[in-house]
Amino acid sequence: MDSYSKRKNMILLIFIVVGIVFVIKLFTLQVISSAYKKTATKNVLREVVDYPSRGLIYDRNGQLMVYNQAAYDLMATPREISVFDTLELCRLLDVPIENFRIEIQKAQKYSRFKPSIVVKQISPERYALMQEKMYKYPGFFFQTRTLRSYTYSNAAHVLGYVGEVNQSLIDNEPYYKSGDYVGITGIEKAYESELRGVKGFRFFLVDVHNRVKGSYENGQLDTMSIKGNDLVTTLDVELQGYAELLMQNKAGSIVAIEPASGEILALVSAPGYLPDDLVGRKRIENYPKMAADSLLPLYNRALRAQYPPGSTFKMVHALIALQEGVITPYTSFTCNHGYHVGSFSQKCHHNQAFQLTGSIAQSCNAYYSYTFRRILENPALSGVRQGYERWREYVVSLGFSSQVSFDLDEELKGFIPNSDYYEEHVFRKSRWRALPLISLAIGQGEVETTPIQMANYAAILANRGWYYKPHVVKSISNGNVHPEIREIHRSKIDPVHFEEIMDGMEYVLDPNYPGTASSARIPGIVVCGKTGTAENPHGADHSTFIAFAPRENPKIAIAVYVENGRWGNLYAAPIATLIIEKYLNGEIQPSRKYVEDNMLKTNLLYPELPNYIRYSK
Amino acid sequence: MRRNNTFLNLDWIVIVLYLFMVLAGWLNIYSAVYNEEHNNIFDLSQRYGKQLMWIGFALMLALFVIVVDSKFYVTFSYLFYALFILLLIIVLFFGKEVNGSKSWFVIGNFAFQPAEFAKYGTALAISKLLSTYNFSLKIRQNQLIAALIILLPVALIILQNDTGSALVYLIFIIPLFREGMSGLILFFGVYFTILFIGSLVMSPVAFIVVLLLLSLLVAFYFLKRWLPIGKVVLLLLAISMPFAIYQILAGDGSFDLYFVLIRSSFLTALLLLFRTIVKRIQHMPLITAVFLVSIVFSVSVDFAFNRFLEPHQQDRINHLLGIESDPLGAGYNVNQSKIAIGSGGFLGKGFLKGTQTKYDFVPEQSTDFIFCTVGEEWGFVGSLLVVAAFVWLLIRLVQLAERQRSKYSRVFGYSVAAILFFHFAINIGMTIGVAPVIGIPLPFFSYGGSSLWFFTILLFTFLRLDASRLEQLH
Structure with missing residues (x-):
């Protein structure tokens, strides 16, 4: 053994x-x-999403309003792309080459192996053209998506539009992944969970080049997409179209409700847009x-x-005065070109005494100043403040000061000030008096209401004291109906008090009386209505009109606002009665054709630009 | 002795381990390139078909090596060496370039890498040199000759631009160490290699902290008392204070720990060095000196790396050390390889069921990264078996080497064990991310005739020498 053997x-x-x-x-x-096991599965597993088609939307008579049309996203897998003629591809796709280059760079940044969308929503026609040229562009392929299509160019605001999900929604709702579509406004948003359906997933094993090698676990985990539920709306698409036509070249809104059900027959906000204008690439x-x-076409005025x-x-x-017993239908107040107390005057243009029906027919300001003062100074109550609070309770029970609709989420609440507001801004610890509040008597001052609340108020008048929450969706194909739309809301006004009010509203359209909107009368139909002028500090006042018809067993209640239309009888009343006539009779009688023509021409x-068309291409 | 006795004297443990590895290797190659459409195992258009053919050849070569008289190897050792050196030179002119290194002879369908076989020649030559009568590694001239024998093929292979294959020759330190080369060379060789890699791979702060702790531990090993160690730590803290305060006062709000550590530990070590020399305390001057040199070395490595190397050279070294963190860039192979092995779990996914290897996520999966298939499909149990088989083979080879009467056979035995060890350590090490990525095959497992034949000849030459261990060889 050698000396180094220990080194072994x-x-x-x-x-x-x-x-x-x-x-x-x-x-x-x-x-x-366990991290490597997960990564290995992620490496080989490709999830292919099977996008469901969104539910269809019908009008109340079964007319198809919204359906789906195929569109194609161009996908790119950067690793598989070889040299290609970018210019030609961009020409074929009709996209700017700079944008295309940026998208390709983004795709490369995201992943060299996984496909990303580089051009969105290519039309079926262009897709068909592209199909035969695709062999020139390895690494690119199409993914089928669906886009909304519309049979009628109406009701854009009610239907709403669909767009890509934003980051906050992706973060909050795990169902959504980047690139998914979601309802952003209107019915599309309110009924998103019904319309969207359920995404399907197929899992494939892929190799390093992202080539599919087979199904994963024999497809046991694969799911089919489930189509979204169809909706039947309460809209009457013909009436909706007619209402939009009447509102052309005007700003304002129309809400028509079936009083017996709370179903919205038509809802217009003008100026609006064509539903197609906000679909896919056009929306961008x-x-x-x-x-x-500046005319805010996206703003839903209604x-x-x-x-x-x-x-x-x-x-x-x-x-309220009748219900509180501070007046009777026969109580009479004298209008002396207005209501005068000391140095204060609420102007009016009559010189006569009015009872209830006449005060409505001729819209006497003095009459309501007296009446409102009686409500506030009700001797049964402790003072003006309590009178006001009692008054407000009634107003709120008529659907004001809160969201009155069931499924129109964008609705604002309006404003009926509570007593604290006046305490703070008007009386400031001094004694409450009736005079500072008196402008409320004629619907001016601090109160604010929305057109849909006014239409609902018309429906309450038609129903003699109750309403269903106004809503736009009647039924869903899976049979779900929200119980809330079947819930009756009763106002605090006894039904007996409505007859005299209706008399007055009927006289509004009676030329013999003469009512304030007698020129809008529809021969053969008893319409109860009321004109109004909404004060506008920024320009000419707005023309408003609310109505329901027929008086017995009413089928339609309506509120019309025409911005800068000055007086109710000028535009709002004729438009409202045209819609009522169209809805009840199906057509406009020849004697009223000139009214229709006038409105359409206005x-x-x-x-200065009579045929100006906005946005539509 | 009669010829048939050779077979009786062969070490059958090694042969069984060899056959096990070759077979296991083939199964994993089959799985790595498996495809439902080609399932004839003799299909010569597929790698498993070819490998089956290479295995057949290899067995014939083994038989041939055993049949040849053992004196043949001893006698012609230098001739073999000269022949392979010649081939290494020729390949520089007539070789084919594969993956950037000009190291392959291609004749028709047949490709062969002389660098593999040059190891065989070098092993023979070193054995011959060291077994020369009265040869001692203590003599400087002998050291130079040994170094020359090893470094000549290294130089030629580096000229072929195949650094990975050249590195294998470093492992001849093991047989030299066994035969009396100073242990310090082995120690410092390993120490500075680790220092070099460490200073490039680790964060500077972690590097200094590890170095400090290590030195303190070694000091404690010699002193056997904690008190002086504590004093040194206190001194270090005291010296670091002014630097720390300077950092806080003059800095821009950020605190550079490296700045404080490097300066204070350097100063502390310098003070300690003087003090221990003056006081003549045993071992301590050496430890502090090594510490100082280590720090200077690591700083200059960092400096040289960043200052003098071109970006592409830096990339290559980073790549070699697996530093690149971009999983789709240079680190992609190791990352995917770790995913493959890690996803195997305890029992593996089963034969032909590996998704990482089957779907080509791991590159070079039948050659350099064949161990991924083992890890993925046979799990921890299979990997353990393979590692155990290699360690057993290495231990067995050392045992065989030690039982040789002839120094020639012993040195050759150690050379074989050392070469196998280097391939085993680097190859499996790189697939699990503990060794740099150097493209060298796993012996007996990796696809390829050239490497299989080389390892077969290497192993069986030693078995042949071992079988005639009772004969006088020279």
Whole structure:
């Protein structure tokens, strides 16, 4: 044995130590850590989403309003892309080459192996053209998506639009993944969970080049997509179209409700847009223009515009006064060109005494100043403050000062100040008096209501004291109907008090009386209505009108606002009665054709540009 | 002795381990390139078909090596060496470039890498040199000759731009160490290699902290008392204070720990060095000196790396050390390889069921990264078996080497064990991310005729020598 033979132990030690280090490392890799198993599964598993088609939307008569149309997203897998003619591809796709380059860079940044969307929503026609050229572009392929399509170019505001989910929604709702579509406004948003359906997933094993090698676990985990539920709306698409036509070249809104059910027959906000304008790639172009437009076409006035209600509010006082017993239908107040107390005057244009019906027919300001004062100074109560609070309770029970609709989420609440508001802003710890509040008598001052609240108020008048929450969806294909739309809301006014009010509202359209809107009378139909003028500090006052018809067993209640239309009888009343006639008779009788023509011709927006069409291409 | 006795004298443990590895290797190659459409195992257009053919050849070569008289190897050792050196030179001119290194001879369908076989020649030559009568590694001239024998093929292989294969030759330190080369060379060789890699791989702060702790531990090993160690730590803290205060006062709000550590530990070590020399305390001057040199070395490595190397050279070293963190860049292979092995779990996914290897996520899966297939499909149990088989083989080879009467056979035995060890350590090490990625095959497992034949000839030459261990060889 040589002198260095002990060194074999050192060498063996090195061999064994390396072996032990490997075993320890292998044990941590394979047995302790689970991260690598997950990554390996993620490596080979490709999830292919099977997008469900969104539910269809019908009108109340079964007319299809919204359906789906295929669109195609161009996908790119950067690793598979070889040299290609970018210019030609961009020409074929009709996209700017700079944008395309940016998208390709983004895709490369995201993943070299996984596909990303580079061009969104290519039309079926272009897709068909592209199909035969695709062999020139390895690494690119199409993914089928669906886009909304519309059979009628109406009801854009009610239907709402669909767009891509934003980051906050992805963070909050795990169902949504980047690139998914979601309802952003209107019915599309309110009924998103019904319309969207359920995404399907198929899992494939793929190799390193992202080539599909087979299904995962024999497809046991795969799910089919489930189509979204169809909706039947309460809209009458023909009436909706007619209402939109009447509102062309005007700003304002119309809400028509079936009083017996609370179903919204038509809801117009003008100026509006065509539903197609906000679909897919067009939205990218149109939306910023619309958002910048001073006439606010994206703004749903019917739900969000809060105006002082004006004279249409007068029946509210009458009903409360009757209910509180501070007047009777035969109580008479004299109008002496207005209501005068000391130095204060509420102007009016009559010089006669009115009872209830006449005060409505001729919209006497003095009458309501007296009446409102009686409500406030009700001797049965402790003072003006309590009188006001009692009055407010009644007003709130008529659907004001809160969201009155069931499924139109954008709706604003309006404003009926509570007593604290007046305490703070008007009386400031001094004694409450009736005079500072008196402008409320004619629907001016601090109160604000929305058109849909006014239409609901018309429906309450038609129903003699109760309402269903106004809503736009009647039924869902899976049979779900929310119980809330079947819940009756009763006002605090006794039904007996409505007859005299209706008499007055009937006289509004009676030329013999003469009512304030007698020129809007529809021969053969008993319409109860009330004109109004909503004060506008920014320009000409707004023309308003509320009505329901027929008086017995009413089928339609309506509120019409025409901005800068000055007086109710000028535009709002004729438009409202045209809609009522159209709805009840199906057509406009020849004797009223001139009214229709007048309304259609009226251009309050751009009188100098009669045929100006916005946005639509 | 009669010829048939050779077979009786062969070490059958090694042969069984060899056959096990070759077979296991083939099964994993089959799995790595498996495809439902080609399932004839003899299909020569597929790698498993070819490998089966290579295995057949290898067995014939083994038989041939055993049949040849053992004196043949001893006699022609230098000739073999010269022949392979010649081939290494020729390949520089007529070789084919594969993956950037000009190291392959291609004749028709047949490709062969002389660098593999040059190891065989070098092993023979070193054995011959060291077994020369009266040869001692203590003599400087002998040291130079040994170094020359090893470094000549290294230089030629580096010229072929195949650094990975050249590194294998470093492992000849093991047989040299066994035969009396100073242990310090082995120690410092390993120490500075670790220092070099450590200073590039670890964060500077962690590097200094590890170095400090290590030095303190070694000092404690010699002193056997904690008190002086504590004093040194206190001294270090006291010296670091002014630097720390300077950092806080003059800095821009950020605190550079490295700045404080490097300066204070350097100063402390310098003070300690003077003090221990003056006081003549045993071992301590050496420990502090090594510490100082280590720090200077690591700083200059960092400096040289960042200052003098071109970006592409830096990339290559980073790549070699697996520093690149970009999982789709240079680190992609190791990352995917770790995923494959890690996803195998305890029992593995089963034969032909590996998704990482089957779907090509691991590159070079039938050659350099064949161990991934083992890890993924056979799990921890299979990996353990393979590692155990290699360690057993290495231990067995050391045992065989030690029982040789002839120094020639012993040195050759150690050379074989050392070469196998280097391939085993680096190859499996890189697939599990503990060794740099150097493209060298796993012996007996990796696909490829050239490497299989080389390892077969290497192993069986030693078995042949071992079988005639009772004969006088020279």
